Amino acid sequence: MNTSSPVLDRPQPAGHDAASSPAPTRRAFGWTQLVGALPGALRKLNPAELWRSPVMFLVWVGAALTTAIAIAEPFLGGPQNSGGTPVPAGFTWGIAVWLWLTVLFANLAESVAEGRGKAQAQALRTTRTATVAHRVRAYDAATDAAATAAATDDVASSELALDDVVVVSAGELIPGDGDVIWGIATVDESAITGESAPVVRESGGDRSAVTGGTRVLSDRIVVRITSQPGQTFVDRMIALVEGANRQRTPNEIALGILLASLSIVFVIVVLTLNPIASYAASPVSIPVLVALLVCLIPTTIGALLSAIGIAGMDRLVQHNVLAMSGRAVEAAGDVTTLLLDKTGTITYGNRRASAFVALTGVDGDELARAAVLSSLADPTPEGVSIVELAATQGVAPAAPEGSTPVPFTAQTRMSGLDLADGTQVRKGAASAVLAWLEAEGQPVAPQPRAELLQFTDAIAQSGGTPLVVATLDPRTGGVPLGAVHLKDVVKEGLAERFTQLRAMGIRTVMITGDNPLTARAIAAEAGVDDFLAEATPEDKLALIQREQAGGALVAMTGDGTNDAPALAQADVGVAMNTGTSAAKEAGNMVDLDSDPTKLIDIVRIGKQLLITRGALTTFSLANDIAKYFAIIPAMFMGVFPGLAALNLMQLHSPASAVTSAIIFNAIIIIVLIPLALKGVAYRPASASQILGRNLLIYGLGGVIAPFVGIKLIDLVVSLLPGF
Missing domain, CATH: 3.40.50.1000 (HAD superfamily/HAD-like)
Structure with missing residues (x-):
C-alpha cells in the first residue's frame, strides 16, 4: 500500500505504481500560500470572527482604539507626551498599523492552514459528479439477487435515500456510499485514496463497503445505500479537510482559557501603571499602554493556536x-x-507452507500428496502455498475423477476431498482433525497422537501455525499422516x-x-x-x-x-x-490506505501536535518576559532612574523601544507560521525528556530572540526622524 502519498491528489494514470513512486512533497509555507490566504485573513478581521480567540480579540480592540486616537490627535493638538518624554509625529499611527498587522498575521496563520485543506477538498469535489443510479424497484434478499435486481429505474444519485438498493456494473460510478449485498467486483478508489491499484469489494465480509464516486472496473454488484444525500463519506471528508466543521479540542479550550486569564492579569497590570506614572507627574499615553499590553499578553501562541490544530489534522490527511x-x-x-x-x-499476513513434517512410518511424498488433495478446494493463500510447496518436491497430483471437494468452514475448521472409493482426506487444526477421526470411530493411538502433538506444539512455539493432515480409508481406517508448517513472517x-x-x-x-x-x-x-x-x-x-x-x-x-x-x-x-x-x-x-501499521504513525503525529503546541506556548510566554525587560525600563527610566539597571538592551529612546517591541511582536508570528504548520520535529523520548528539551530550546530561545530582534529593529527605528 502507498502509505505516504498525500490523499486527494489527482487520480494516477493506469499502470502507475503508487507504492514505488515517491510521495509528492510540499512546502509548509511559501509566498504563494501567503498571497492565497490573504483574502481569507482580511475577512477574519471581522470582530464576530475574532471573539473566539480572546487574546487576538483584545489586540483588535487595542488596534481600533489606537486608530481612533490617531484620527483624533490632529484635533487635540497632536501626539501627547508619554512617560515624561515627547512622542514623535506619526508614532500613534505607527502603533495602530502594527497592531492591525499583528491581527492580520494571526489570521494569516489560520488562513494558510485552512487553505491547504481547501485545496485538498477541491480535488475531492471532482468526485461528487452527478451520476445515474440504477435503483432496484423491489429488492428481495430471499430470492436470487440477480433476478430481483433486473427491474430498475434510472434516477439521479442525489435522489437516492437510505436503504435504497442500486445495481452497478463494470465501467459505472458507484452513486453513493453503501454495502455490497450481492456479487463481487474490482473497484477503482484512486479518486479517494490516491492508490491506483484496484481493490476487491464483495458481499458478506469485512470488505463490503463502497464509497460514492468510485468506479467499478469489472463484474456487477448490488449495493444497499447507507447514507443520505449530502451526508456521504466524501461530503464529510470535504467538510473536515476544509476545517469548516473543526471543533476546538478540550486541550485547545483549556489553553485558550489560560491565555485569556493571563491577558486579564496583564490588563490589570497595565491599567495600574498609568496612576503610578501620573503620581510621578509623567502620565503614559493610551497608545503606549495599548502597545505595552499587546506586547505582554501571549499573542504569539494566541495567534498560532488554531493553525497548529488545523495543521495537525492536515498532517494526518497527508498520510491518507x-x-x-x-x-x-x-x-x-x-x-x-x-x-x-x-x-x-x-x-x-500471508502464511505460507514451509515444510511437511511426517509421522514415523509415513512417507514424505505420501503426506505431501494428501496435503495437496486436501487443499484443492482451499483457495486461501495457505492452501495455494501447500500446492506450490509440494510442486517444488515433485508432488503435483490432480483430483481423481469422481472426487468431491470439501470446502473449509468455520464450524469444521477443515478442508479436504472425498474420493470416489470412499476415502476421505482432511486438513485442518489438530484438535479439529483428531475430533473428526474420533467422531468417525477411528481414534488415534496414544503413540502417534503424542508424536503428532509434539510436532504441532513445536511448530506453534516457533511462531508457526500447524495444520494436521489425515486420511480415512473405509478399508484400513483413519490415520494422521503428519503436519504442515505454516509460517507468518x-x-x-x-x-x-x-x-x-x-x-x-x-x-x-x-x-x-x-x-x-x-x-x-x-x-x-x-x-x-x-x-x-x-x-x-x-x-x-x-x-x-x-x-x-x-x-x-x-x-x-x-x-x-x-x-x-x-x-x-x-x-x-x-x-x-x-x-x-x-x-x-x-x-x-x-x-x-487500509494499512493497519499506520496506527504507529498516527500516534507519532498526535504527539507531534501536542509537542508543537507546548513548544510554541513555552516560546510565547518566554517572549513576554523578554519584552517586559525591553519596554518597562525604557518607558520609565526618566521618572525612576533606578530602572536603568534593567535597560539591558540600551534601546535608543522610549518611543523607539515601544515601536521596536510592537514590530517584533507582529513579525515573530509570521516567522513562526512555518513551524506551526510543519510541526516541531518529533523524537521518541519520555515526557520529562521532551519537557527538558522544550524548555532548553524554546524557553531559552524565547528569551533570547526578543533581545536580539528588538535591538536590531531599534537600530533601524532610531534612524527615523523624531525617534
Missing part, C-alpha cells in the same frame, strides 16, 4: 488518514496502550519501532486469533509487551475497558462489523477504508 475530530488527533498524542492485530500489522523493523514506543511510555498489545503458543512466539519475535490470544470481539472490548479503567488511553484498528464495539470504545479507533460501514461509523479516524 481522515480524523473525524481534532479530539481524536489529540487523543492519539496521549495514547498509552496500542492494540495491534497480528495479521497484516505485525506480520505480513514478522515485518522488518517492527521491533525497533516498538522499542521507540516503549521509550515514549506506550504499551503495545498484539491481538490474534491464534493459539497462545503461536501468539507467544510471534509476540516475542516482534517485541510487543503483551498479547491476547484466541481473541473474540467480546475479548477485545473487555481488554479496552480494563485498560481504560486503569487510566490508560487506548488506540486500536479494525475493519469488520465485529470490530465496531471495540472501535467505538477505544479513545482512538482507526477504521480501515476497506472495512464495513459499521466499522467506519464506529471509529473516529479512517485510514484510506
